[in-house]
Amino acid sequence: MTEDKWLKWAIRLQALAQTGLAYGKDVYDIERFEEIRRIAAEMLVEPSGLPLETVHDLFCNESGYQTPKLDTRAAIIEQEKILLVQENDGLWSLPGGWCDVDQSTMDNVIKEVQEEAGLEVEVERLVAILDKSKSNPSRSVHHVTKIFYLCRRIDGQFQANSETVASDYFALDDLPPLSLTKNTAEQIALCFEAHQAEHWEARFE
Template structure:
């Protein structure tokens, strides 16, 4: 682990301690100290992230309650032995998906993301995997993230460019485009191919 990764790890841990303290303490003095710890954690992220302090504070210090991982849902949809990917504005590709909204179940959020990003109506079939992002994706994050991969079936629809994606297409495992690896890796796509062809697939988790 290099120094930048270590700084991120420390900042995330300090943020979690501060947020938990703010959620439970009744003492005014303690609240002030926990607010200060959270502010220091945000300032620690400015250099490794390259973001201005105001943006870091907005992303990092606006939650309340006990600190828990964020949930990211990803849909695996197949057609003629190829998998559906969506292209983001930076030109990279990923499985359709995103943060699970606070008022959505995993299934509902997966279906919603497919509609928003690929223009397709979908039916969620089964859970392929529940993976820790820090263990499986190269991009570091200020949030701890649990990624849930869902095998889905397309019920039809039509893609239209939107605020999140500029294209969608189906790809074979041996013809994958440049991926947004913080969201989807080639190994994760290979796992989805394996799950789609194995009727006895058992959900992977770490």
């Protein structure tokens, strides 16, 4: 039995338990949903190697109906090179991150570029809406929808911050080591396609 199956089952059990806790009224049903949630967390202890308390805090820390998380990424291309930021682990990614609850996805990607790359940008077009589980090699206990925007730099310059230590522009055939949880070479190539196309229809999954 693969760890991927365990992960999928645990995610599904957690989602069912979270929904039950959100909408259940009977006290005995609530107890059962809490127990299912604990079991889901326990299923991830061995494959993750993390203590149960840590897994529970990371995996069972939300309420309400379970929905995918949104991750927004900005593609800024100048002279056929794309802007990437280097994270603390030495890997590189398109500027971006989790969508804040009070932000639209477009406003969020503008904010993330300002925070991570020090740039003021405007969004020009939607490149793609992708399912992380289909497009990125890393596994996640949360279902993630990744949204890529093509952006144009208006002003600003990079300043080191708590999330990123450097920024630079790279050609598609000369990419640095990528943070594959954030973006892949194929996703970056898709951004170049959108940049070069006169008319672009956003890709989606």
